[in-house]
Amino acid sequence: MLLSIRSLSKEFPGTKALQGVDFDLAAGEVHALLGENGAGKSTLIKCLTGAYRRDAGEILLDGQAIDPASTAEAQALGIGTVYQEVNLLPNLTVAQNLTFGREPRRFGMVNRRAQSARAREMLAQYGIDIDVERDLGAYSVAIRQIVAIARAVEFSGKVLILDEPTASLDAAEVKMLFSIVRKLREQGLGIIFVSHFLDQVFELTDRITVLRNGRKIVTERTRDINRLRLISYMLGRELEEAARDQRTATKSIGQKPMLRFEGLGCKGVIEPFDLEVGKGEVIGLAGLLGSGRTETAELIFGVRGASSGAAQDDKGRIAHANPREAIAAGFGFTPEDRKVDGIVAELSVRENIILALQARRGWAAPLSRAEQERLADHYIGLLDIRTSSAEKPVGELSGGNQQKVVLARWLAMNPRFLILDEPTRGIDVGAHAEILRLIQEITKEGMAVLLISSELDELVAACDRVIVVRDRRHVAELDGDRITSEAIVHAIAQPGAASQFEAA
Amino acid sequence: VGFSQIGSESGWRAAETTLTRQQAEERGYTLQFSDAQQRQENQIAAIRSFVAQGVDAILLAPVVATGWDAVLQEAKEAEIPVVLLDRQVDSSDDLYLTAVGSDLVHEGKVAGEWLASEVGDNNCRVVELQGTTGSSPAIDRAKGFRDGIAGKANIEIVRSQTGDFTRTLGKSVMESFLQAESGGKDICALYAHNDDMAIGAIQAIKEAGLKPGQDIKIVSIDAVPDIFQAMAAGEANATVELTPNMAGPAFDALEAFWKDGTEPSKFIQTESKLYTQADDPSGEYERRKDLGY
Amino acid sequence: MGQTLKRIAPQLVTLTLVVALVTVIFPNFLAVSFDGTRFVGPAVDVLKRSAPVALLGVGMTLVIATRGIDLSVGTIMAISGAVAAWAITSGMGLPASVALAIGAGLMAGLWNGCLVAIVGIQPIVATLILMTSGRGIAQLITEGRILTFSDANLAFIGSGSLLGVPFPTVLWIATAVIVALLMRRTALGMLIEATGINRAASALAGVNATVLLIAVYMASGFCASLAGIVATADIRGADANNAGLWLELDAILAVVIGGNSLLGGRFSIAGTMIGALIIQTINTGIMLSGFPSEYNLVIKAVLVLVILVLQSPNLAADWLFVKSLVKARRAKVRSETP
Amino acid sequence: MSLNPRLYPLLATIGIFLVGYLISYLQFPAMLSTRVVGNLLTDNAYLGIVAVGMTIVILSGGIDLSVGSVIAFSGVFIAVMLRETSLHPLAVFALLLIITTAFGAAMGWLIHFLAMPAFIVTLAGMFLARGVAYMMTIDSVAISHPFYSMLTSAYWLMPGKGRLTLIGVLMLISVLIGAIIAHRTRFGASVFAIGGGEQTARLMGVNVGRTTVLIYAFSGLMAGLSGIVFSIYTGSGYPLATVGTELTAIAAVVIGGTILTGGAGYVIGTLFGVLTMGLIQTYIVFDGTLSSWWTKIVIGLLLLVFILLQKGLLRLTAFGEAGS
């Protein structure tokens, strides 16, 4: 075995994140590490690379016991890692990020020219040609993700670890990543691959290890396992998959729409668009990365100032120039980047859930503690948020559970129009189905939803109507039976749709 | 004329600035004023700017005694006469025209001698409120006072602590002195390095139920208006004057120098006059209260 | 209540240790007597002399909770003190003078708040501007001299006593209690914490972060103006040059010794108040000890360092780590001996 | 090929300095003499050097409040050592730099290994350094070593009687070295990385502990060097010197376009920040009509104006960029 982990344990205050986990990685295999949100995947990886001190257990690399005390040591041992939600350092240039720790030097000084050349070379493999001397922060999430992958590949002499690398990539980029991973596998590397996209797991990996609640459940060859069994390993129960034809058209034709946005736009950000939102309707927003979906949402919610346009409901014009006004108008918004714009990390789950509600009531009218606890418990149960207590700081939850907390915050507000920007990114299969079911449920009571997603299946399953965004313009609208993956792909892939690699 | 002032840390300093401005105006000079905010580096920079600007003379109230050689040399090379105000420097005396000021050690000595004659042969435990640690008035006034009481075994300085020349610290340090010396019963006199601290201390003594000026004798330095009020009320006993009018003698010396090149003596000492309750404190207060203290 | 106690336990222990240390050096430190109208004794002095730092600390705690810092509080003290003295000497009477002084503090806070929340200047620089120029404004009011007044009512705020307790003590404790209650009985505390931890996310959740930030700086200005009035009333004069000089550093120190993080978020006013007491105990202890003045700073620095090291979160974590190691070894031994 | 946007703050700083200088010149033509230029460098040499160290610290997201006290300590240390021993000044310099570097390293160590905020640790360091200076002497001590007279009078006379002094040149060299360290070494990259996000930096393989210690050691070294320069400048050691210099240095760094939260900035920008502060001082002296209090008010306001101009300029360029 290239890498062996024996009875690894790790405990956080209040949480046994890992309990006696064994894991083997052979040279020349891609090994999937699967499990629900909070199962312990990221923790296992961080213990492996020295980012966390493990409490017990041993790690063998090439039969030698290793004990990396820092990620630098792990890198030196030939373990390259893409961490979940760590998109390198936005304030360094792309070239600096790529070569960090291995800068080409001359006379002890960093050789800028060689550094840039090296960086361009590394990115060329991924078909990317960008100005590597700009700050990484100037580029889209997708580019950052690819840079992180390129860097990890560069550092992986023996082992490459990818913790949800595909969460913000679209199909073309995923394909490119897979071809590189396969090449590395042929070169004899061992690759650990974490993902919630089971299709990708089946497509790419050789073996699968499933974790649940910090314990290893099973390791099997990918081709010996089927989807349903895999899911039941992960969840510990069967999953009723959301049937996609369950969605009945709730939009009653002819009825006046609940909300109307006319000519909403912002110069240089998104072209003016019209949008009608019916009661209980689910509207999908499809497009490539950087096409302008998030901007559409931000404009509606008042995060960005609109340079033109107006919004109306049946009572007349509504103001939504900033989030507070938008909230007052009954809008809600779960942002795409939950870490930066969503959670308040050091506040508890309870406080995060009631935050928006409390903000709307104003500081002078506090929710009673009992009421807060009731709300928190209700949504922890409803969304199956995995936390040891409602008082745990949200920052200590696993990524997917953090997402659920943000969702709970807005459900507690009971808005009439909820905007969900990539609500299922990084969420496990179980919760994924749960969230789709939830969308169905809330819209039955009349709430309208704008769903931004890169997963076409999800859009097809959940939406009454899908709007396709391309090059910062709303270019097409599909509804009813015309909502199919093929139709969406077709609308996205019109000529000239390849601008996603440009810096903002 | 360029004037590099230390700062505006006290009323006395403000009065000096006001009087210098007045004097300049009366004599028809244009005063280039620069406040150094207590920093020597700012003063050096200011003098060099004066030189660059080509002023006719420079008045300098140095924040500290050392470290002026280079910049004074520069002024000398530019043939600009420099007059030191109020404090001395330890540079060679051919680098400046003259120094106007009082002798800080002498002030302390006057205060000490007053106390020595006041208590006669009675035992006296003295507490001392020092100026800002490290500042030359604090060092010299401490030294002068000790000179003044030298040889009097009956006078003993039992506690000294810095009050930073401020009223607030004067008061709070005095409070702890009182606590430490059995509620103040063991203290016979207070020597404060400036009047402001003395005024703060007087309040502390009053609040502790003692009578300042009687139970505890109070002697301080500067002769600012407020201390005369206290003296008039019998709450302070003596103060040693440090006149803020340093510019007058300085301009006199400059004028003589410009007229016929008269080299003034290197040190023009202002008077360190002692005022006690017998010297018409209310009158002195009225005389001073509008001088910008 | 129990939670608060648990939260500030390390600070209480530290305070006890510092008091014990001072008592060893100056045995009468804890002696309190009643002189007919009021309590006297070094410990009472500490309670009284903590007033400025404690008052500043209340506001500073809130500002720091929003991930800011307010370097201008010492200067605001000087401004408010100057305004109060100027108003009372021009015959305005106590209520008007105090109101004007507090108004000046609020205005200063508003200025800071706008620079931080609206213009978007980093707090340390924004407040540095007022720290520098504000003292000039204070001196402009007093014309550089000490503005002495003789109004007994105003003086009472600085040196009077209520039921034998020094009035400044009553004032800072009351302010701390009222502000703490305001924070915890309403949602303000949580909203401030949320803004401090993640302003962007809070704003998206509908928290009016801009107004909240301005309000917090105004609260700091308000507390600083109270401190300024106390300081002025104490010496019956406004010393624009020296009032509150470098006191912002003591206030920040009090906040940190009180166990609050400089990175914003969770805060405890009770902790800061104990921090202020610790600092004042050290200051008074130094004065009582009779060491020469030139040792003051070193003694203070060493004590502060020791306190910080003892309260360091990592040290606590290390202890836990050592404990868990011991536990693990024991468990291992147990499992190996069947 | 457009300009790299990360350069904008730097260009804004330089531009504002030049405009400020132009305005001063129009009002006081004497401002354009080599004398004033030489003075600007000499008078701000100690500040420039210490600000270089401060820049590195701030780039890493930290802060060092101890530097003003360390400068004072250095002066006192040199003066007392030269008075009490027969060591050559160069030996004393070496000794001093070792002490201040170790002092900085010790603070860095406390900051990292005890997870204490830099603000507080260096605040305690500030008390300590000045306290130790007091304990060595409370008096100001003149330095009268012949070697010192040589250092003080070491300058090159520029045309127009301006003096380019040794210490001015030393500052420029420090800025250069600081710039190389910050922008051209692995250590510098680590500094930016920590400033960008300590957790991420750690995951990327930065040895955060070692880097933090080195950062504060470097700041201590620069503070010591600045102390030497200051002692040459004033020819003495004085425990009350340079009170509040840390705040001036921070302001200079910020005006220089470095962001206080860390991770972005240029050492060269700091040089212009320092010169801008010097320009404000010079302007006020040249004006010479301001009273003590108006001096304070005007310094604060000018500071504000510079910061606002910078912000405005940046916003304009950002807008232009977005619009294009």
Ligand SMILES: Nc1ncnc2c1ncn2[C@@H]1O[C@H](COP(=O)(O)OP(=O)(O)OP(=O)(O)O)[C@@H](O)[C@H]1O
């Ligand atoms: N720093 C931390 N402090 C406390 N608890 C933590 C910390 N990091 C993780 N945990 C807890 O450890 C458990 C495992 O988390 P981990 O991040 O490994 O999950 P995961 O399998 O990667 O989930 P996801 O799919 O959502 O990324 C969770 O219950 C989480 O709350």
Ligand SMILES: Nc1ncnc2c1ncn2[C@@H]1O[C@H](COP(=O)(O)OP(=O)(O)OP(=O)(O)O)[C@@H](O)[C@H]1O
């Ligand atoms: N505030 C901002 N400043 C600079 N660039 C930005 C900003 N917001 C977004 N961008 C950039 O604009 C482009 C649009 O990205 P964005 O993610 O908003 O589009 P999208 O269509 O919502 O795609 P997705 O949601 O799938 O990522 C990206 O390159 C992003 O990096």
Ligand SMILES: [Mg+2]
């Ligand atoms: Mg994870």
Ligand SMILES: [Mg+2]
């Ligand atoms: Mg998006």
